[in-house]
Amino acid sequence: MKGSHMEFLVVFCYCILFLFVSASSRNSPIIPFDEGYAPLFGDGNLVIHRDGKSVHLSLDERTGSGFVSHDLYLHGYFSASIKLPADYTAGVVVAFYMSNGDMFQNNHDEIDFEFLGNIRGKNWRIQTNVYGNGSTNIGREERYGLWFDPADDFHQYSIAWTDSQIIFYVDNVPIREVRRTESMGGDFPSKPMTLYATIWDASDWATNGGKYRVNYKYAPYVAKFSDLVLHGCAVDPIELVAKCESDQKGIGSGVTPAQRIKMENFRKKHMTYSYCYDRLRYKTPPSECVINSQEAERLRKFDPVTFGSGRHHGKRHRHTRGSQTEAASSF
Template identity: 80%
Template sequence: MGYFYLGLLLFCSLLLVFASGSVRNLPIIPFDEGYTPLFGDDNLVIHRDGKSVHLTLDDRTGSGFVSQDLYLHGYFSASIKLPADYTAGVVVAFYMSNGDMFEKNHDEIDFEFLGNIRGKDWRIQTNVYGNGSTSIGREERYGLWFDPAEDFHQYSILWSDSKIIFYVDHVPIREVKRTESMGGDFPSKPMTLYATIWDASNWATNGGKYRVNYKYAPYIAEFSDLILHGCSVDPIEHISKCDNAQIPSGVTPIQRTKMENFRKKHMTYSYCYDRVRYKVPPSECVISPQEAERLRVFDPVTFGKGRRHHGKQKHRHNQASQAVASSF
């Protein structure tokens, strides 16, 4: 099996062309052409000519869907509108994983949207696992320059053999480059795309202090503009189907400026600076004293000092939200 995936990796890397180009014209596919329900029964509802999906969390169950195929590299995207009002303990996830096939050495690329108490904003978290390296979480958390519960916004993952890029409304917010020191910690096996909404009361909001309150249910996450654009792998026949249409290879200079602006104004946590979890930062981390000082304000606990000052975090985040909108 190892030789199969190694050969498949090389084959797909040759056929899938990651060239600079627009992703705005990639085909949007109907739900039943690329996805299948994962769980939730009636809590998953397909709308608008089969191209829009509502996922619901209530006191009975959450819900989710999954791509029909495995993919080895590509561009994966959805427009998402999150639940409004009190959403503490609620997590909406848009992610790639092969945990069902590789229980002890799975890969994962995550967008996670973390709900909050009334009056506090949704938070967005990205994470990368490779080869079962769950003891080394590569999480980053951010605020946003808009309210993700008011309207649809595009969230996208670009995955190649050398890098992973997360986008919000076509603005890159994070780039993870494969380094030699990461070894197998960089995702390298075929993965499936998932979308879910679920109860994460035990950890999602202030370490589990605020739980899901079902008097505000149902919580509904809406998904549309679904894009699956990459090298698909049939798990039964082991036949690869690679799309050689052009998708971006990386971040352009203009995009890099936007990404740097976003990270300066909106990133509130990075695993690279978490001294509680990592006495020595993971090898791929590039430590910036200026970035460390910015993040210390948002999350002093991870720097080994004091308690989190949520009031200051909210105040600074609101100022940053207003400023960053004009820079994009």
Template identity: 75%
Template sequence: MDSFHMMFVMLCSVFVVVHGFSRNDDLPILSFDEGYSKLFGDDNLMVFDDRKSVQLSLDERTGSGFVSQDLYFHGFFSASIKLPADYTAGVVVAFYMSNGDIFEKNHDEIDFEFLGNIRGKEWRIQTNIYGNGSTVVGREERYGLWFDPTDDFHRYSILWTHTHIIFYVDDVAIREIKRTESMGGDFPSKPMTLYATIWDASEWATNGGKYKVNYKYAPYIAEFSNFILHGCAVDPIELTSFKCETTPNLNTVPTGITPSQRAKMESFRKKHMQYSYCYDKIRYKTPPSECVFNPKEAKRLKKFDPVTFGSGHNHHHGKRYRRSRSPTQSI
């Protein structure tokens, strides 16, 4: 590890002193003006009067999106999101971290992508990571949910540390990615900015592009609120200056998964995971090194038709805008 990353790991460790995850009610909720700026979309991005909620819409003219004002190295990032209802095939709502505007040829990325569907079919969530421009090795997983994400707001969170990445839905960890030596630079390891967007991904998002966005149902509206940006802020020019903020109660900052939380995560994955790159024989004759083959899991996933992504490149990059271009079921 070079001195730059060693310095960040040591000084950002203030965020990883307590194991486990409790409700994050005590973490500071930012107003939109405190943490974010409009990225694209003109009047398709509307900030409500309380300055704590944002509406992103997609219509025939454009999608929309916003971006965090700061660049971060490690931390906990979260928002409450309500997705558009009815026919949403081809629509993608994304809540993700990236540094493609700074590292164009070797960018990192951590993705939550929400994939719309035809009427009567549920939204799906896709998670993914890239490190050091490793876009030829997609690590997508896709899931259903135990609730309707269009009925109300639900919290979606990313924990990113030097050793692992955890994706949360509400208080439930749904995926953990541990950094391994064999992954090398594929693990995200450079400062990133947080983005939120809604856009037309008709070419791939629903059944491999079979179903397109139908603008008869536009505008498609996604709502965001309860923003949490809790990480080490990095100077975007120098990439060496930083500011690590502390919180009133560090017990609210997740750092890992307890045994009981892991059991709940495994239950979620058994019930709701629909696709994992580790079992996609079309894309990978030999799965990536971190994959562990589970025969029962492989058998269960066979009933879902894997959506492949061409040569493995992430098709959504062309739609990502750079900063410079200004009764619920149980798990």
């Protein structure tokens, strides 16, 4: 995918999809697992339920598990309702993310939801991340608590991706907006990606920098996925032909004023880490960061966690072992 071919795909898909994020998954088709996805790894640790509309991924001493979309996509709206494992989950990571690392090993793109397990009595944390053009040396991680326990019930997690912005949603509330800036250069995801969901053992880094590890006494750890939405511009990986439907609604309307208020309230109450304020990793904040002194002061009490400079992402596809904050008032 080079030169004029890639430029044509970007322009073509973006023009077709340009008017679509306010159409949430409530207005997007929920598809059976077999229509949009295939098992990635895990053998019997991936089980399909509810007439093909729900899938359970489990982690035990033998292996984790995962699934992958049939198609590559260039922009779109991607969503799933997820219920996470309960009890002691330290070292466990559940991921719902987009990547093209299998096709572009040296300059891949990635858009991540990562759910980080915890010791008993402490809730899961949620982490978002964005890589573009292999920019893993600049991890754009943010980390949050949630206003609910994600192990109690299903909640919706969504990614809206256009040529100019990426928006992460939890239960239709935007929690993060990443806008493409000129200073980011190729660090903004711009190549077709596949959608993945995985559960795996990340004992080396996921909970307090590896202090707490997966305890298989509590296995199997089961993550449940339902209400799967793939609503984007599918791309043929060989012919480089975009398979966008002409009747698709666009995804570029962005965050409304009312949604922005909710997003700002969420971030003030629940964000515990932002790469922009991590002086241990970045002597100078990346160019797209806008430093807010009040936000910096609030985040100062949270210790930055070592993420391994992005190197941990390759472990997601290993097939064998080895491979909330306290609830606040609603916003």
